[in-house]
Amino acid sequence: MSERFRPGGFAANDEIASEPEVPFHVDGRTVMAREGEPLAIALLASGVRIFRTMPHTGEPRGGYCLVGRCTDCLMIVDGQPNVRTCLTPVAPGMVVQTQHGLGERDEHDPFCLGATT
Amino acid sequence: MTRPRVAVVGGGPAGLSAACAVVAAGAATTVIDEQPRLGGRLRYRRAPVAVGGRDLIDPGELVQTMIGAASDAGVSLLPDVTAWALFAGNRLALSGSGAPAELEVDRVILATGSTDRPYPFPGGSLPGVFSARAVHLLLNHYHVRPGRRFVILGDGPDAREAAGDVNAAGGEVAAVVGIAAPGGALAAEGETHVERVVIDGETVEADTVVVAVSRQPDADLARLVGAGISWRDMSNGHIVVHDAGGATTVPGVFVTGDAAGVTDIATALARGQATGLAVAASLSLIDASDPRLAASLGAGSIWSEAGGIAVDVPSAGLSHGHTDGQDPWDAAPMSGATEFVCRCEEVSAAVIRDAIDAGAQSINDVKRRTRAGMGACQGCFCTGPIATLLSRHAQVPRSAIDPMTARPPVRLLPLERLAGRGSPRDGL
Numbered sequence: 001m002s003e004r005f006r007p008g009g010f011a012a013n014d015e016i017a018s019e020p021e022v023p024f025h026v027d028g029r030t031v032m033a034r035e036g037e038p039l040a041i042a043l044l045a046s047g048v049r050i051f052r053t054m055p056h057t058g059e060p061r062g063g064y065c066l067v068g069r070c071t072d073c074l075m076i077v078d079g080q081p082n083v084r085t086c087l088t089p090v091a092p093g094m095v096v097q098t099q100h101g102l103g104e105r106d107e108h109d110p111f112c113l114g115a116t117t
Numbered sequence: 118m119t120r121p122r123v124a125v126v127g128g129g130p131a132g133l134s135a136a137c138a139v140v141a142a143g144a145a146t147t148v149i150d151e152q153p154r155l156g157g158r159l160r161y162r163r164a165p166v167a168v169g170g171r172d173l174i175d176p177g178e179l180v181q182t183m184i185g186a187a188s189d190a191g192v193s194l195l196p197d198v199t200a201w202a203l204f205a206g207n208r209l210a211l212s213g214s215g216a217p218a219e220l221e222v223d224r225v226i227l228a229t230g231s232t233d234r235p236y237p238f239p240g241g242s243l244p245g246v247f248s249a250r251a252v253h254l255l256l257n258h259y260h261v262r263p264g265r266r267f268v269i270l271g272d273g274p275d276a277r278e279a280a281g282d283v284n285a286a287g288g289e290v291a292a293v294v295g296i297a298a299p300g301g302a303l304a305a306e307g308e309t310h311v312e313r314v315v316i317d318g319e320t321v322e323a324d325t326v327v328v329a330v331s332r333q334p335d336a337d338l339a340r341l342v343g344a345g346i347s348w349r350d351m352s353n354g355h356i357v358v359h360d361a362g363g364a365t366t367v368p369g370v371f372v373t374g375d376a377a378g379v380t381d382i383a384t385a386l387a388r389g390q391a392t393g394l395a396v397a398a399s400l401s402l403i404d405a406s407d408p409r410l411a412a413s414l415g416a417g418s419i420w421s422e423a424g425g426i427a428v429d430v431p432s433a434g435l436s437h438g439h440t441d442g443q444d445p446w447d448a449a450p451m452s453g454a455t456e457f458v459c460r461c462e463e464v465s466a467a468v469i470r471d472a473i474d475a476g477a478q479s480i481n482d483v484k485r486r487t488r489a490g491m492g493a494c495q496g497c498f499c500t501g502p503i504a505t506l507l508s509r510h511a512q513v514p515r516s517a518i519d520p521m522t523a524r525p526p527v528r529l530l531p532l533e534r535l536a537g538r539g540s541p542r543d544g545l
Contacts, residue, residue, distance in 0.1 A: 003262055005287055037259060038153065045261040049244045049310045056463045060309050062244025064460070066251035068151055069232055069335075071461055071493040071529070072242075082529060087197075089153055 004045050024094040039085035039096060040066060040073045051075050051085065052099040075099045120145040121400045122222040124209055126200045126338060129157020130166075130382050131374020131389030132228030133183040136192045138393025139226070142402040146192045147220065149211065151199040151528070156180035157230055158382065161250070161258040163282060166382045176382070202525035203227075203338040207369045210525065212534045224369050224396045227339055227357075228389060231332040231375035234354075235498040236270060236296065236449055237456040237466055240305030241328075249279050249329035256286040264325030266291040268314045270303070271329035271445075279329040291323045292316060296330060296448045330445035333501060336376040340523040342367050348516050354501045355520045361414045362395025363388070371396055387413070446505040458506070459499040461492020469503060473510045480504060480521045493529050496521045 019034040026048060033042030040063050043051065050060040051073050061072040066086045077083040078095050081103020085096070121144050125132045128150035140146040154160060159180035165173035174182075188194060198213030209220045233248035240246070245264060247255075249271070255261045267283045269276050272295040280290050294303060294316050304315045305326050314321045333354045340346060345358035345366035356378055363371040373392035374385040391413035397403045398410055451458065451466040458466050464487045472486040480496075480503050483489055489503060490496040504518045 005260055005262055036153075041255065041259045041261055044255065044263045045259075051244075054463055059242065059463070060244055061242060061460075062310060064242075064246065064251065065232065065248045065498075066254055067232075068528070069494055069497050070248075074493075084529065087151065087153065 003047075022090060022092040024090055024092065024096060026096045027098055033090040035092070036089045038066075039075070039077065039088045039090055039094070041086070042090050043085065043096075050098060053101065055101040058100075074103070076103055121224070121402065123147070123224045123226065123396060123400075124149060124207075124220055124222040125226045125228055126150075126203075126209070127157065127228035127230055127374065127376070128152075128155035128194065128196065129228060129230050129374060129385070130159055130179075130183075131230070131376075131385040131392070132157070132226070133180075133187055134386045134389030135226050135228055135373055135393035135396070136187050137183065137190060138390045139224075139396050139402075140187070140190045140192050142394070142397035142400075144224075144397065144400060144402060147195060147222075148187065148192055149195045149198050149200050149209070149216070149220075151197070151213075153197050155184055155194060155196050158250070158253075159183075161253040161256075162278075162382065163257050163285070164278065166386075168383065168386065199528050199530075200338060201528050201530050203342045203370070204525075205342065205367075212526075212528075212530055218534075223400060224371065226363070226392055226396060227336055227365075227370065227372045227376050228374045228392075229335050229338065229376045231379050232335045232497055233275075233328060234330050234333050234445055235458075235460075235502060236328050236330045236445055237451050237458045237502055238270075238303045238305070238449065239453055239455045240307070240311070241326075242457045242460055243305050243307055243311050244309065245307070245311030245324055246305060246326040246328065249275050249327055252279055252325075252327045253282055256282045256288075260286075262286055262288055264311075264323075265289060266323045267325045267327055268305075268316075268321060268323040269293045269327045269329055270296055271327075271331070272296065273329075273331055275331050276327075276329040279327045283327070288325075292321050296445055302450075332375065332379045334376050334378060335497065336372055337495065337497070337523055337527045339365055339367075339370065339372055339376070340520055341525060341527060342370055344370060344372070346520060348504070348518060354504070361391070362398075362410075363392035364395065364399070446501050449502065449505070451502060451506060458502045459487070459489035459492060461494050461498075462488040462490075464489040464499075466502075466506070469506055470510060473506060478507070478511055478513060480507070480518060483507070484521050490521045495523070495527060 021032045022035045023030050031046045049062045064070045064072040068087045073086045074082050075085050076097040076099050123144040123146045125136045125148045128148045136146050136148045159176040162176045198216040200209050202210035207222050207225050266289045305311050314323050336357045339357040346355050357372045363373045373389050394410050454465045454467040456466045477483045507513045508515045
């Protein structure tokens with residue numbers, strides 16, 4: 001349903017189209033993306049339409065503004081919740097998960113400081 | 118003697134234009150932008166830009182030229198850096214790799230642009246409903262089609278442009294819905310994403326809805342630092358009060374481009390240049406009687422020495438992008454329990470109506486009673502609709518409605534950053 005396409009005449013923007021493809025992981029599946037493009041864009045290109053479900057209603061959201069203002073695109077990225085995927089460039093091997101509610105943190109390292117107690 | 122320091126928040130057409138003008142006058146200039154790439158709307162608009170004295174320029178080519186010119190002139194360019202607060206004394210709080218935590222400067226130019234106007238309607242928060250800007254970005258910059266059949270909401274130039282982009286990308290425009298008629302029934306339906314749109318009782322199969330009902334200035338940093346604000350109907354919502362050069366009521370803080378009032382790219386370029394020169398004059402880097410200053414503030418062409426770009430200041434007025442004769446928010450019924458006025462906190466129009474019926478008379482009051490505006494967007498996408506509901510149901514004129522109180526941070530900010538530890542995810 002959603003897909004990448006080859007445009008005509010967008011000369012200065014073809015830099016995006018020519019980036020190498022890299023794999024990342026979404027809810028256990030492997031998805032291909034163009035290196036450096038925002039996660040949300042890569043997800044939409046691969047047909048993923050739901051990024052999170054909301055805390056009060058449980059309703060799905062799938063991106064709205066895509067410029068970092070609305071937070072419909074928040075997902076758990078490499079274990080960190082509430083990441084604005086529309087502003088986060090893809091890196092090879094990134095692990096992305098659908099966020100349900102406000103997201104949960106590791107109870108032993110709630111602020112993701114990486115320290116051992 | 119050290120050069121005066123200027124920070125430009127926003128690296129779109131106005132911000133880059135302002136930076137080029139003020140660095141040419143001798144200021145140490147920094148451009149900050151939270152997007153991974155500079156350029157603002159120049160990244161995703163297709164229509165050639167009429168830049169004075171030259172042929173029509175492709176926006177993609179223009180942005181590369183401007184970034185190159187700024188860089189060559191010594192502007193410090195910081196993409197992927199978020200300005201999450203502006204404090205008195207022209208101190209910016211920054212978050213992002215390669216950026217200082219705090220940047221104190223002599224002048225701040227807010228070129229933070231605009232966001233799409235929200236338009237609450239039943240099903241408006243389903244996956245598949247996007248702002249016009251999101252669709253421009255997807256189709257024109259990233260060459261991704263988010264769906265196949267598009268319903269476009271809006272009557273004005275933004276809607277027409279969106280329809281053109283969809284067609285050029287090989288998508289199908291299933292319908293363009295004018296929202297000018299108040300009370301027109303509109304609803305998006307689907308199990309977990311848009312599957313159809315019901316327009317005045319008629320069902321249209323579609324998988325994507327584009328909300329293209331014009332834009333609103335995005336100047337939360339100005340509100341945060343206490344700049345004077347006034348409401349302007351028809352086109353813009355809350356506007357930062359500013360003079361011809363962009364000076365706000367806060368000394369040292371200027372506003373330019375769409376952040377000063379929604380307009381087109383050519384005007385944003387010209388306005389940015391005018392503000393850059395006004396800032397230079399305010400720093401005594403150029404003389405107040407410099408002819409370039411007068412020329413930039415009125416009609417005429419001037420050269421930016423750094424950028425080599427001649428920009429015509431159009432004599433036409435500011436307004437752009439609003440529908441002819443009808444404010445989009447006035448056209449939205451906004452009454453139901455399935456229309457989320459506050460997307461972040463999931464507060465419906467019905468709940469806000471109830472708060473107003475119970476006595477709420479201001480946006481802050483609605484916010485306290487319902488949580489609307491307390492979420493991550495900090496009122497960006499609910500202020501206009503809430504103000505409209507207040508004017509409708511509490512008999513408060515919109516001109517008397519203040520925006521909600523701004524608090525830092527104006528963007529999501531992880532505690533790790535405040536603790537001085539880099540967050541692994543700069544997109545947070």
